[in-house]
Amino acid sequence: MGDVGESSSSNPAEQVEDDTLLRDLITLRGVSTRRENVETPIEEGEGSVELVLNRLLQSALRATIATFSQLVPQPIPQPVVQVEETPSQKCLKLISGFSKLMPMMFEGGADLMVVDDYIDQVETHLTFMDVTDDYVKIVLATYKFSKDAKLWWKSFTNQYKVEEMSWEKFKELFYEKYFLVTKRWELRDQFNGLIQGNMSMMEYENKFTSLSRFAPEMVSNEVDKTWKFISGLDYKIRLLITAQYMKVYSKAVERALLLEAEAKDSNAGKEL
Template sequence: MPPPAPPPEKSESEQTLDHIAKFVKLMPTLFEGGPDPLVVDSFMDRVKKHLNAMNLALDRLKIILVTYNFTGDAEIWWTTMSHTHNVDTITYDAFKKLFYEKYFLVPKKRKLKKEFDGLKQGNMTVTEYENKFTFLLRFMPEIAKNEEGKTEKFIEGLDFSIRPIVTVAKLIEYAKAMRKALVVEAKSKDRKAIKESYKHSRSMGAI
């Protein structure tokens, strides 16, 4: 018997529907719009994760999938954009630029930039400081892309008990500066623990 004929190749629209079904299954969350940068950034972070998992190459398909999850104000906005922009040829980077211009409002950007500019370690551990630094850095792409500038800013905000030692190391790579700060912090804690232990043993001996 002759081998069974291969199934007919799906049309472009059928393939698109398959991708939409897969994307919605991976990411059921809808985006309604609104000025909260945390909601906007969280939505786009999840979008990036799932688009990468699907390994899509076509910008047009990526845009179709993302905007399929728009509802409310976001859906109305994108409908308006489709009348003023050629959405069939727009790149995904250009789409993201339009998206962030709409939903990542200037006053929110200024507030986050001010918080980032004034960020200091203070009473935080190095890990806690680094977590907050990384979070705010997501909203500062011009700094995030500059490895040396990012590292300098991170070191600048470290506690004075740590900063001079890290500064002397003259590190320009962010990961190395962070590891150095963690090492300095750990050694400082060890010294404090030894000192406290010594004080305790002397006080016990004096009894």
């Protein structure tokens, strides 16, 4: 045969592999190949012609793929474009979050505790959501209005520009409508004269907490708040609370509850 040993491959390893495959393809004993002017007898191959051809094709395919993989351009990563939310989308997002935190609706009415609780909860949730814009605060607060409150607010917005209103002005108008000044002073006086009387310790503490919001100047610091709570306790329990409980409200409440429980146990033992 011709000079099959003179391969055009530039890779020595590939050249040796191709020569070996070619030698396997030639099955006649005595035929030789030439490499560097030296004839080498080729032994009879043990594999079939089809197998050797497949191996040759696979070798050529690998070389072709390796060549083309270097020519194919790699994709260039595209920068991520941040899409800015529209004002409407931001508002809907805030309303959705606020509705999850604030499930209760405000219908209006004369229950002063409900009125004050509503505003208190609204402000708590607005702080949690980090809402600082006054107009957005008003939109969220009035979103939960229903029945009488919704009708009142609708008539108000037909006459005034809510966009220019501050949050403090909104609360002022809200309280003027549903929380008359005379009623607030009445609740303040109730707190000022609050005593335990026939109430249990838990009932007294709950009422103390509920009414204290209407007299903030009386509970402006921990010491004043604690003293006001202790001063309204039942006389026997008040005497047993020592000076060490006069400065921390939670400690005073805890001590009062324990003394009440001990008194009940003692009375129960006497009845037996």
